[in-house]
Structure formats: structure tokens, C-alpha cells
Amino acid sequence: MIEVRNLVKKYGGFTAVKGISFKADGGKIYGFLGPNGAGKSTTMNIIAGCLAATEGEVLIDGHDVYKEPKEAKKHLGYLPELPPVYTDMTPNEYLTFVGRAKGLKGDKLKKEIARVSEKTGISDVSHKLIKFLSKGYRQRVGLAQAILGSPDVIILDEPTVGLDPKQIIEMRTLIRELGQEHTVFLSSHILSEISETCDYVMIISHGSLVASDTIDNLSRLMSGNVTKLTAVGNEKEITKALEGIQGITQIEVESRGRDSEITFRITSESEIKEKVFYALADIRTPITNITEDVMSLEDIFLKLTDDSAFDSSVYEEEKDDEEDGGEYTPLFTSDRDNKDNSDRDNKDNKEDETDEGGQDGEKTEDVSDEGKDGEVK
Amino acid sequence: MSALYRKELRSYFTGPMGYLFIIFLALFTGIFASMNNFGGYYTSDIGVTMNSMSFVFLLVTPILTMRVFAEERAKKTDQLLYSLPISVGGIVGAKYLAVLTVFAVPTLLLCVYPVVFSFFGDVNFVRSYVSIAGFFFMGCALLAIGVFISSLTENQVVSAIVTFAVMLLIFFSERIANALPQTATWSYFAFTACVILIGLLVFFLIRNYLVALASAALLEAALSVVFMVKKSLFIGLFTKFIQTMSVFSRYSDSINGVINISDFVYYVSITLLFVFFTVQSVEKRRWS
Numbered sequence: 001m002i003e004v005r006n007l008v009k010k011y012g013g014f015t016a017v018k019g020i021s022f023k024a025d026g027g028k029i030y031g032f033l034g035p036n037g038a039g040k041s042t043t044m045n046i047i048a049g050c051l052a053a054t055e056g057e058v059l060i061d062g063h064d065v066y067k068e069p070k071e072a073k074k075h076l077g078y079l080p081e082l083p084p085v086y087t088d089m090t091p092n093e094y095l096t097f098v099g100r101a102k103g104l105k106g107d108k109l110k111k112e113i114a115r116v117s118e119k120t121g122i123s124d125v126s127h128k129l130i131k132f133l134s135k136g137y138r139q140r141v142g143l144a145q146a147i148l149g150s151p152d153v154i155i156l157d158e159p160t161v162g163l164d165p166k167q168i169i170e171m172r173t174l175i176r177e178l179g180q181e182h183t184v185f186l187s188s189h190i191l192s193e194i195s196e197t198c199d200y201v202m203i204i205s206h207g208s209l210v211a212s213d214t215i216d217n218l219s220r221l222m223s224g225n226v227t228k229l230t231a232v233g234n235e236k237e238i239t240k241a242l243e244g245i246q247g248i249t250q251i252e253v254e255s256r257g258r259d260s261e262i263t264f265r266i267t268s269e270s271e272i273k274e275k276v277f278y279a280l281a282d283i284r285t286p287i288t289n290i291t292e293d294v295m296s297l298e299d300i301f302l303k304l305t306d307d308s309a310f311d312s313s314v315y316e317e318e319k320d321d322e323e324d325g326g327e328y329t330p331l332f333t334s335d336r337d338n339k340d341n342s343d344r345d346n347k348d349n350k351e352d353e354t355d356e357g358g359q360d361g362e363k364t365e366d367v368s369d370e371g372k373d374g375e376v377k
Numbered sequence: 378m379s380a381l382y383r384k385e386l387r388s389y390f391t392g393p394m395g396y397l398f399i400i401f402l403a404l405f406t407g408i409f410a411s412m413n414n415f416g417g418y419y420t421s422d423i424g425v426t427m428n429s430m431s432f433v434f435l436l437v438t439p440i441l442t443m444r445v446f447a448e449e450r451a452k453k454t455d456q457l458l459y460s461l462p463i464s465v466g467g468i469v470g471a472k473y474l475a476v477l478t479v480f481a482v483p484t485l486l487l488c489v490y491p492v493v494f495s496f497f498g499d500v501n502f503v504r505s506y507v508s509i510a511g512f513f514f515m516g517c518a519l520l521a522i523g524v525f526i527s528s529l530t531e532n533q534v535v536s537a538i539v540t541f542a543v544m545l546l547i548f549f550s551e552r553i554a555n556a557l558p559q560t561a562t563w564s565y566f567a568f569t570a571c572v573i574l575i576g577l578l579v580f581f582l583i584r585n586y587l588v589a590l591a592s593a594a595l596l597e598a599a600l601s602v603v604f605m606v607k608k609s610l611f612i613g614l615f616t617k618f619i620q621t622m623s624v625f626s627r628y629s630d631s632i633n634g635v636i637n638i639s640d641f642v643y644y645v646s647i648t649l650l651f652v653f654f655t656v657q658s659v660e661k662r663r664w665s
Contacts, residue, residue: 050459052663073462084457086384088391100380101461145457 031198083142385475442523511631554619561611
């Protein structure tokens with residue numbers, strides 16, 4: 001368990017981290033996502049106790065990293081951006097040193113070293129000097145060091161940088177395994193990595209946490225619960241049937257295809273797929289396609305980290321919330337106003353280029369989906 | 378802490394540095410002992426050899442201390458140390474103790490010399506071992522200074538050169554001070570220069586120029602008041618001050634077998650002061 005409260009880091013006049021707060025529970029993988037220089041490494045360094053924060057506190061299993069560093073760091077494993085290995089040692093010697101520093105002794109230490117060496121696949125090279133190992137192996141030795149002693153919290157700063165594709169896949173599998181027992185923090189600017197490995201995403205931009213939620217929730221909330229429905233039938237009848245469904249706020253006709261096929265864009269407050277199905281079944285109108293219009297992590301990332309699409313008022317509100325309640329409230333989950341604001345801002349600035357592009361993309365997808373459906377039928 | 382101590386000690390002996398240091402010291406002890414004790418003076422007093430040995434510190438201190446923190450910083454392994462359950466005091470303590478352990482090896486070799494001398498004539502063992510103890514304690518103080526300098530940079534070469542320059546300055550400080558004019562005004566300006574240096578040191582340690590400026594101003598004010606009230610006090614004072622503070626001049630007492638508690642207290646104080654400075658300097662890294 002890890003709790004970060006209002007973390008601020010200033011370098012002279014420059015503020016690298018501006019009041020980041022979050023809570024993380026065990027058995028999950030958290031992904032830190034952000035462009036270069038957003039403050040990912042700084043935040044991770046602070047959590048790991050390598051840097052002192054200007055303000056705020058970090059609790060690891062209830063122990064403050066600054067006030068009770070020894071207790072806190074017993075529950076922590078950290079792999080910095082560059083694997084902190086001593087090149088004049090062998091992996092075995094290196095892990096023995098780290099294990100002893102973490103308070104492991106004798107047989108327990110040997111077993112633990114054997115376990116992590118096996119897990120990270122460095123058993124074969126355990127007696128070679130680290131200076132003769134490749135970047136990929138050094139990275140693994142660094143990871144072995146971080147997971148030695150099974151700490152509750154494992155922090156990995158860009159763990160797959162410099163690895164070959166096969167190693168990347170292995171590393172991801174390993175991280176997912178670790179995520180079953182430990183709280184894993186992972187930073188990356190590779191979006192596919194985050195979306196593949198992490199349960200939970202935190203997007204950092206300009207030193208602030210701009211979003212933190214599961215990828216599914218983020219996608220849904222960012223796209224504002226838009227459902228795309230393609231049905232074959234009478235436009236008026238379908239509209240009437242849809243209007244009878246609770247929770248729908250807006251119905252638009254997006255396009256009319258051949259053979260009286262109509263595509264609707266439905267904005268709603270909650271999930272409505274099932275209701276739409278029954279409503280159209282009642283009027284005996286076949287649905288050829290129904291999809292939730294979700295944004296990919298790429299879209300979310302670009303939307304949130306694009307400077308021009310930013311409205312500082314959203315952050316002000318968010319900060320106020322934190323100060324008042326003193327509790328962490330994820331942006332874009334509960335507060336619909338915030339979301340609407342950011343949606344609107346985004347549209348104002350980017351509608352012309354992105355939205356159209358997006359729609360085109362959707363259309364082609366729809367067509368291909370239809371084709372598949374047809375085949376199945 | 379013991380894990381780090383063992384790792385440090387190990388790294389001295391897997392690389393050439395530990396051996397180089399020990400061989401260097403042992404070699405020069407041998408050369409000076411055969412020159413002074415077996416040839417030249419024909420004396421069983423190891424103090425004569427110890428006296429010649431003091432300049433060796435100019436070279437061995439940078440060799441032994443340059444890597445202590447600079448290497449960790451350059452290779453980013455310091456991040457590992459910070460994330461392990463070891464306090465900053467523990468890190469500095471373990472590293473400094475490892476340095477002292479390496480230094481203790483040639484010192485123990487030195488302890489054999491009086492025994493060897495005793496085969497050839499009468500040896501005053503108390504006097505001999507006080508000499509060696511003085512040598513060791515002075516080494517502790519100088520090595521602490523070297524470790525501190527290593528903690529200021531991430532470049533080992535810079536660390537070595539600066540340490541060498543500082544050792545050189547300390548070594549010749551007495552002679553330089555003697556060559557300075559002895560007038561009160563001269564002393565006053567020399568002390569003012571010291572105050573400015575202290576101010577700079579404070580600034581580098583805590584990066585707060587208000588505090589640095591305030592402490593320097595306070596010291597300078599006190600200095601000026603004393604200068605106004607009793608100018609005669611300043612005549613030759615700076616030279617005397619350097620003589621009292623000089624690490625090497627205190628060495629001559631113990632070399633001659635004089636057990637002067639104040640000298641040992643002085644060495645221990647210098648050691649503790651610079652170990653403390655090192656802790657502050659390492660701690661400061663995390664804040665900047």
C-alpha cells in the first residue's frame with residue numbers, strides 16, 4: 001500500500017512536480033504515463049526516497065519515507081532509469097550485497113537470490129562480471145535487485161528501455177506476474193506497454209496528475225459515453241424507440257447508408273447497449289452494429305497532455321477539491337462538470353483535425369465489423 | 378550498514394586501488410626505514426621514518442578517497458543506496474570505515490618495524506607506537522577531508538586533483554603562513570579571507586545564500602570589533618593560527634613520542650567534522 005499526499009518538488013524557480021496525490025493498493029499494476037520531462041522520474045525518485053520533496057509526504061505501508069526511512073524502505077524495491085549495478089561485481093555478489101542491506105541472511109538470502117535469479121532469467125550469468133553483461137541483462141539484474149526480498153511496493157522506472165522485442169515481452173510477463181502479489185509502479189512513455197500491462201493508469205503532464213483511472217474507465221469517460229448504433233429500419237420509428245430509453249441525453253443521426261441503414265450517435269449518462277437492443281427488438285428493427293465509441297489510450301494521452309487543449313481551470317477545481325476534502329478524488333470519474341469542460345475545450349481546439357479523422361476511422365471499422373457479422377450470419 | 382561496509386572493502390580489493398595504496402605506503406616505509414634507520418641516522422627510532430612519511434599522504438589520500446562517492450554518483454548507483462534501508466549516516470559511516478580499514482593495513486605493517494629494530498638494538502616501544510598512532514590519527518583526519526571532497530563531485534579525476542591540491546595546501550600551510558607579513562592589518566585581511574571561505578562553504582553545503590551571508594557577516598563583524606578594540610592582538614596572529622591548525626605540524630609532537638592529548642583530540646575533531654560535512658553534503662544531494 002502506498003499513499004502520496006500533495007507532492008511538490010521545486011528545483012530553484014522551476015516546479016517539476018505540482019501537488020501530486022494518489023493512493024495505491026496491493027495486487028495491482030499502476031502505470032505512470034507522461035511525455036518526456038513531465039515529472040515521472042522525479043515522482044518515482046521521491047517515492048523511492050532518492051530525492052526529497054519540497055512539500056508533501058509519501059507513505060509506504062503506513063511509514064513515511066522521510067520520517068521513518070528504514071521502515072519504509074524495507075517495503076520498497078526500486079529500479080531507477082539506469083540499472084544501479086556495480087560493474088565490478090557478479091550478479092550473485094551484487095544480489096548478496098543488496099540482500100544483506102535489506103536484512104536477509106544465510107540460507108534465506110541464498111534461497112531468495114536463487115528465486116529472483118530464476119524469475120529474471122539471470123541464473124546463467126550469475127558468475128559473470130556485470131561489466132561483461134549486455135544492457136538487457138543489466139536491466140534484469142537491476143530488476144532482480146528490486147524484487148529481492150519480496151517488497152510490497154515495487155517501483156520500476158522505464159523497465160523495458162534498451163531491451164530487445166523478445167526481452168520486452170518477457171519483462172512484461174514478469175511484471176504482470178509481480179502485479180499479482182505486489183503493488184507495482186511502472187513508468188513509461190510507450191503507450192502500448194502501459195495498456196498491456198497496467199490495471200490503472202496515471203497520466204502526468206507538466207508535473208500534475210491529469211488523469212488516474214483504469215484504462216476502460218478513462219476511455220469511456222473521455223469519450224463521454226457515446227454509443228454508435230447502426231440499424232436497418234425507419235428513422236422515425238427508431239428515434240422514437242430510443243427516446244423511450246432512460247438515460248439517453250442526445251440522439252444524432254450520423255450517416256445514412258444504403259438499404260435504409262442508419263447510423264446513430266447516442267450520448268448517454270450510463271451504459272445503454274442492452275436497453276437499446278431490447279428497445280429495437282420490440283419494434284423488430286435489426287441492429288447491424290452497436291459499439292461504444294471508446295478512445296484508445298493514445299487518444300486519451302494526446303488529449304490530456306496536449307498543451308493547447310489545456311484549461312487550467314480544470315486543474316484549479318481539482319486542486320480545490322483535494323484541499324477541501326483532503327482526499328484523493330480521481331479526475332474524470334465522479335465530477336461530470338470537469339469532464340464536460342475538458343471535452344468542450346478539446347473540441348474547441350482540436351475538433352477540426354482530430355474529430356473528423358476519428359470519425360473516418362470509426363466508419364471504416366464499422367464496415368469491416370459488418371462484414372464479419374455478415375459472414376457469421 | 379555492515380553489508381555496505383563489506384561491499385566497499387571488497388571493491389577496494391577487486392580493483393587495483395586497495396593494493397596500490399597499500400603497496401605504495403609499504404614501499405615508502407621500507408625505503409625510508411632502510412635509508413634512515415638502517416643507513417643514515419642508524420637509529421632505532423621509527424619517528425625519523427614517520428617524519429619522512431608525512432608527505433606520502435599528499436599522494437595516497439586522493440588515491441584512496443577519490444572514488445568513494447564520486448564513482449557512485451557517476452554510475453548512478455547512489456540511487457540504489459538511497460532506496461535501501463540504510464540511513465545517510467550509515468552510508469557515509471560504512472564508506473569511511475572501509476577507507477580506514479584499508480589504511481589500517483599498512484599501518485599494521487608499520488607496527489612490525491619496531492619489533493624488527495629491536496633485533497638490532499634497544500627500542501623505545503612506547504615512543505615508537507605513539508609515533509605510529511599519531512601517523513594513523515593524522516591519516517584519519519586527512520582521509521575524512523578526502524572523502525568529503527569526493528562527495529562534492531561526480532568526477533573522480535576532479536576529486537583526486539582537488540584533494541591533492543588541498544593536501545598540498547595543508548602540507549605547506551605552515552611555511553606559507555610563516556612567509557606572510559606579520560603585521561596586524563595583514564592578519565586582519567587574512568582572517569577576512571577565511572571568513573569569506575567559510576561563507577562559501579556554508580553556501581555550498583546548504584545552498585542558502587541568506588544564511589551563508591548572515592554567518593559570514595556575523596563572523597566578520599566579530600572580527601572587526603576585536604580588531605578595533607585590540608589591534609595589537611592581531612600581530613602575527615594569522616601565522617600562529619595556521620601553526621595551531623596545521624594538521625602536519627601537530628604530527629611532529631607524536632613523531633617524537635610525545636603523547637599530547639590535545640593533538641589526538643584535534644585529529645578526532647577534524648575527522649568527525651568532515652564526516653559530518655560529508656553526511657550533510659550527501660543529504661543535500663537529495664534536496665537539490
